[in-house]
Amino acid sequence: MNTAQPREPLIQGAPPKSRLLRRLVVAIVLLIAIGLPVATFSIAYHARGAVLQTKADVKAEFVSQAIALSPRMWRFEQVRLRDVMTRFPQELADEQARVISDTGEEITTSNHRIAPPMISRTAPIYDSGVRAGHVEVRRSLHDILLQTLAAAGAGILLASGMFGMMRRLELREKRAVRAMFDERERARITLHAISDGVITVNLAQRIEYLNPAAERLTQWPLAEALGRPLGEICTLVDETTMAPAATPLLAAMEEDRVQGFSGKETALMRRDGSSLAIEESAAPIRNAEGGVIGGVMVLHDVSLTRRMEKRALWDATHDLLTGLANRRDFEARIDASLARARATGEQDVFCYLDLDQFKIVNDNCGHSAGDALLKQISGVLHGRLRRSDSLARLGGDEFGVLIENCAIERAQAIANDLLTAVREYRFLWDGKSFGIGVSIGLVAITGETGSRADVFAAVDAACYAAKEQGRNRVCVYRSSDSDIAQRRSEMNWAARLTEAIEADRLALYYQPYQPLNDGVAANGPHLEVLLRLVEADGAIVLPGVFLPAAERYGIMPSIDRWVISHVFSRYHGLCSRFGEGLTCAINLSGATLNAGGILEFIREQAAAHAIPPGAICFEITETAAINNIRAALQFMTATKALGFHFALDDFGVGTSSLAYLKTLPVDYLKIDGSFVRNIVSDPIDRAMTETINRVGHLMGLQTVGEYAASTEIIAALAEIGVDFAQGFAVQEPEPLPPPMVSGSF
Amino acid sequence: MVGESGFGAAPRASKAWVAALILCLAGASGAEGAEFQLGGSGATLGTMRVLADAYTAKHPETTFVVLPSMGSSGGIKAALAGAVALGLSTRPLKSDESAAGAVSVEYGRTPFVFATAPGTPVDGISTRQLADIYAGRLTEWPDGTRIRMILRPVSDSDNDAIKAISAEVRQGLDIAETRPGMAFAVTDQEAAKAIETTPGGIGPSTLALIRSEGRNLKALKLDGIAPSPDSLADGSYPLGKSLSIVRTPKSPPEALDFLDFVGSAEGRAILARTGHLTR
Numbered sequence A: 001m002n003t004a005q006p007r008e009p010l011i012q013g014a015p016p017k018s019r020l021l022r023r024l025v026v027a028i029v030l031l032i033a034i035g036l037p038v039a040t041f042s043i044a045y046h047a048r049g050a051v052l053q054t055k056a057d058v059k060a061e062f063v064s065q066a067i068a069l070s071p072r073m074w075r076f077e078q079v080r081l082r083d084v085m086t087r088f089p090q091e092l093a094d095e096q097a098r099v100i101s102d103t104g105e106e107i108t109t110s111n112h113r114i115a116p117p118m119i120s121r122t123a124p125i126y127d128s129g130v131r132a133g134h135v136e137v138r139r140s141l142h143d144i145l146l147q148t149l150a151a152a153g154a155g156i157l158l159a160s161g162m163f164g165m166m167r168r169l170e171l172r173e174k175r176a177v178r179a180m181f182d183e184r185e186r187a188r189i190t191l192h193a194i195s196d197g198v199i200t201v202n203l204a205q206r207i208e209y210l211n212p213a214a215e216r217l218t219q220w221p222l223a224e225a226l227g228r229p230l231g232e233i234c235t236l237v238d239e240t241t242m243a244p245a246a247t248p249l250l251a252a253m254e255e256d257r258v259q260g261f262s263g264k265e266t267a268l269m270r271r272d273g274s275s276l277a278i279e280e281s282a283a284p285i286r287n288a289e290g291g292v293i294g295g296v297m298v299l300h301d302v303s304l305t306r307r308m309e310k311r312a313l314w315d316a317t318h319d320l321l322t323g324l325a326n327r328r329d330f331e332a333r334i335d336a337s338l339a340r341a342r343a344t345g346e347q348d349v350f351c352y353l354d355l356d357q358f359k360i361v362n363d364n365c366g367h368s369a370g371d372a373l374l375k376q377i378s379g380v381l382h383g384r385l386r387r388s389d390s391l392a393r394l395g396g397d398e399f400g401v402l403i404e405n406c407a408i409e410r411a412q413a414i415a416n417d418l419l420t421a422v423r424e425y426r427f428l429w430d431g432k433s434f435g436i437g438v439s440i441g442l443v444a445i446t447g448e449t450g451s452r453a454d455v456f457a458a459v460d461a462a463c464y465a466a467k468e469q470g471r472n473r474v475c476v477y478r479s480s481d482s483d484i485a486q487r488r489s490e491m492n493w494a495a496r497l498t499e500a501i502e503a504d505r506l507a508l509y510y511q512p513y514q515p516l517n518d519g520v521a522a523n524g525p526h527l528e529v530l531l532r533l534v535e536a537d538g539a540i541v542l543p544g545v546f547l548p549a550a551e552r553y554g555i556m557p558s559i560d561r562w563v564i565s566h567v568f569s570r571y572h573g574l575c576s577r578f579g580e581g582l583t584c585a586i587n588l589s590g591a592t593l594n595a596g597g598i599l600e601f602i603r604e605q606a607a608a609h610a611i612p613p614g615a616i617c618f619e620i621t622e623t624a625a626i627n628n629i630r631a632a633l634q635f636m637t638a639t640k641a642l643g644f645h646f647a648l649d650d651f652g653v654g655t656s657s658l659a660y661l662k663t664l665p666v667d668y669l670k671i672d673g674s675f676v677r678n679i680v681s682d683p684i685d686r687a688m689t690e691t692i693n694r695v696g697h698l699m700g701l702q703t704v705g706e707y708a709a710s711t712e713i714i715a716a717l718a719e720i721g722v723d724f725a726q727g728f729a730v731q732e733p734e735p736l737p738p739p740m741v742s743g744s745f
Numbered sequence B: 001m002v003g004e005s006g007f008g009a010a011p012r013a014s015k016a017w018v019a020a021l022i023l024c025l026a027g028a029s030g031a032e033g034a035e036f037q038l039g040g041s042g043a044t045l046g047t048m049r050v051l052a053d054a055y056t057a058k059h060p061e062t063t064f065v066v067l068p069s070m071g072s073s074g075g076i077k078a079a080l081a082g083a084v085a086l087g088l089s090t091r092p093l094k095s096d097e098s099a100a101g102a103v104s105v106e107y108g109r110t111p112f113v114f115a116t117a118p119g120t121p122v123d124g125i126s127t128r129q130l131a132d133i134y135a136g137r138l139t140e141w142p143d144g145t146r147i148r149m150i151l152r153p154v155s156d157s158d159n160d161a162i163k164a165i166s167a168e169v170r171q172g173l174d175i176a177e178t179r180p181g182m183a184f185a186v187t188d189q190e191a192a193k194a195i196e197t198t199p200g201g202i203g204p205s206t207l208a209l210i211r212s213e214g215r216n217l218k219a220l221k222l223d224g225i226a227p228s229p230d231s232l233a234d235g236s237y238p239l240g241k242s243l244s245i246v247r248t249p250k251s252p253p254e255a256l257d258f259l260d261f262v263g264s265a266e267g268r269a270i271l272a273r274t275g276h277l278t279r
Helices: A016-069 A077-087 A141-191 A212-218 A248-255 A303-317 A327-344 A356-367 A369-384 A407-425 A451-470 A482-502 A541-552 A555-580 A589-596 A597-608 A620-629 A629-641 A656-659 A684-698 A711-722 B001-008 B010-028 B042-058 B071-081 B093-100 B127-135 B159-164 B166-178 B189-196 B207-212 B229-233 B252-261 B265-273
Strands: A095-101 A106-109 A119-126 A132-142 A197-201 A207-210 A235-238 A266-271 A275-285 A294-301 A347-356 A390-393 A399-405 A426-429 A432-435 A437-444 A473-477 A508-511 A526-534 A583-588 A616-621 A645-651 A668-671 A702-705 B032-040 B062-066 B086-089 B102-114 B147-151 B202-205 B240-247
Touching: A016 A077, A016 A119, A016 A132, A016 A141, A077 A095, A077 A106, A077 B071, A106 A119, A119 A197, A119 A294, A141 A207, A141 B202, A197 A212, A207 A212, A212 A294, A212 B265, A235 A426, A235 A597, A248 A294, A248 A407, A275 A303, A275 A482, A275 B093, A327 A347, A327 A390, A327 A399, A327 A437, A327 A451, A347 A407, A356 A369, A356 A426, A356 A432, A369 A390, A369 A399, A369 A407, A369 A426, A399 A407, A407 A426, A407 A437, A407 A473, A432 A541, A437 A451, A482 A526, A482 A541, A482 A555, A508 A555, A526 A541, A526 A555, A541 A555, A555 A616, A583 A645, A589 A616, A589 A620, A597 A629, A616 A620, A616 A629, A616 A668, A620 A629, A620 A645, A620 A656, A629 A645, A645 B265, A668 A684, B010 B166, B032 B042, B032 B071, B032 B252, B042 B062, B042 B189, B042 B207, B042 B240, B042 B252, B042 B265, B071 B240, B071 B252, B086 B252, B102 B147, B102 B189, B102 B207, B102 B229, B102 B265, B127 B166, B147 B189, B159 B166, B159 B202, B189 B207, B202 B207, B240 B252, B252 B265
Parallel strands: A437 A473, A526 A583, A583 A616, A616 A645, A645 A668, A668 A702, B032 B062, B032 B086, B147 B202
Antiparallel strands: A095 A106, A095 A132, A119 A132, A197 A207, A197 A294, A235 A266, A266 A275, A275 A294, A347 A399, A347 A437, A390 A399, A426 A432, A508 A526, B086 B240, B102 B202, B102 B240
């Protein structure tokens, strides 16, 4: 396709009409400058000559008569001759008349004396029919020359004026031509530069111009397209139906007004038969009188835009990893389902799936493995569903299925089918085989169902109930289920917790460690800071009630920060109360470890309150650390560098505990209370406690026995060699002493 | 006169032709019966005719014919050209004329006058009235007759004399020369005749002309002074005209003899009688 347009010459010189006009004006100017004085002189000269000739003729006649009267002495009759010369006819001041004899002798002359230049005319005088001489009448030309000079001046002025006017007109014309050229050049460059296709047609709708972009879009070179009907070069179709679409150019020309983009998804049929998504607009082209002489159509290639729009739309409604619908799209489908249920009474079922053991795969084999697992599971689930069912990925390892027009029993069967499929599926990665489980919650969407949030809360509660009931099972939400009702109460707790934080209605309690050997006793007192929630009515709520809700609804990072800032600010006061070298243990949730910015917060708070090294020990649960082992390791390493200690809480009840213990940089190992609780009566628990204690000591850690509810347990722990005991037998949790006023508690 | 004699003998044409031829030949050779011509200023013509007649009476063999007025310049020019025996002039010679050998001999002075026909009901005018008449401010004589001033050609020496009377008169004359329908008289004789014949006419002339030509004119008093040789001589009358005879190397001896006659007692008597003031 020839996209290079021949560049037109800049200024092609003045047009012939202008040259002719210029020559004409120059001729007129010259004519005025030269012709006016020449004409003035000529006319005046000839007029004067004629007058003088008449005077000479008259005077000659008089003289001839004088000769006739005195043929011998006439030449001496000076008085009479001079009178004739002077008065017949009257001689002017700048005139002189004289009588010359035939021998050239001046017989008489009038009194006036004139200087050249002058004009003279003669007339013969006769003596009885024989020439006797002549009369000469002369007149100065000074006045005529002055008139001529004046005329020349006027002519020059006039000519200069005309010349100036011509030059002004010429300059104006040049400027106009230049401006027109610049305008054309700008338009030409613009038309060449823009990516929009521009097509102009004449009144017969035949092509007059295509810019390079139009050539590219239509695949028609301008040279070939010239003169062809518009419909041959530019055929528009509906992009969806591919049915012929009307060109806006015809309407623009017929209605004599601009036709903007119609908003329809139009496509241009190209010369090779392919189609191209475009947006089209058109406008009439008018002549100077305003009459329509053609039209211009602009084609904007929106194929990329439409692809991006579609892609964006797809991205907005799909999960990029699995290709399934995403949560937003699924929510829209839930909304549609709710509306349909209310309108028609049809019942859909929302099936919520939460994979079990997904984190294990993710953490053991990396994110790539986790991603692969999710993709494969998506395929497994998709293969078990009807086309009309909507499968979506709602979160990390959570899926949703909307089963339309389905009874709850049928949905339950489908859910069990999905459960079985997942359970039977084995994920293979790097030579290892992993079994995956899934907990499924079901909720029916009926005309009586509340909002979308209610639907999600209900199905979440059902799924949670399934997990609570031992995972790998299906649980159908029923509003009377106490467990599910409990879950719903957690949601209330979340709101109450947020409110309590904002109202500063959290309270700090503490429970000390009891050193069980002299070595650890020398390191100073040690206590664990505990959290309580103070209800609006002053009732104290234990963390077991609200922490699950806080963890489930993402409130733990806020709570942990609240605790950190309060303990740090009160640390030195606590030292005064409990003794120098005090170590305060603060619990950190897994969510806080994963949340960004906690390290910076701790650093700022430590600096603000001058916290000495070793004063604070953060306790994290084995599960919290393992769920995001990389983030936990980074955080613990960096925090330890600041002088803080770490304790691994509830050790022994999680998975792979011993394997992780080697990698986590902890200082204390808190043996889970489930072992310590029965240490006196259950030899296995005692052995487990001994093992953990031994392993901890081997790793250089100090150990703590939790749930030391009796002196016997404390004695047993001491006997085993555990370093600290913590529990009701040591001391029940008590409110942390309030901040000192005037330097004391 | 040759011409007059010739035309007067017409019945005897052939004999007369022969006689005329002989006469011409005799004149040309300075023989007896010579006729000489005098020409020039009109103011002198009347007086010259009287003097010529007196001279011819004493010298019958010599006749002086006085030609019609050709003006002073014409007379001098004709004398230098030998066309006339003597020139008659009322102006001094120009240098070129003197260089050509012309010699001017003043034979008298005569009052320059403003004259009217005898029936005009005034005897004199004042200089102011003269200026007013020229300027057109005074247009009627006391009897209601229109005053008609006879002008002389612009180049005539009379105009110079008139303009010399006073500044008012000069202005008046300048105005008069531009007034339409004014009567002009080229020669002194034409002027005298025009004054005589024009109703209410008035114009310049000389006392000598009026008396020598016997003109029917009345010389007016100017500012109460009557023009006369005596009043001119004593200076009470301010306007006078010098009259001269111009001889040239071409002037014949008879002409010089005539010139002597003019200066003789007889000639001076004639001059005094015709209104001249002589030395």
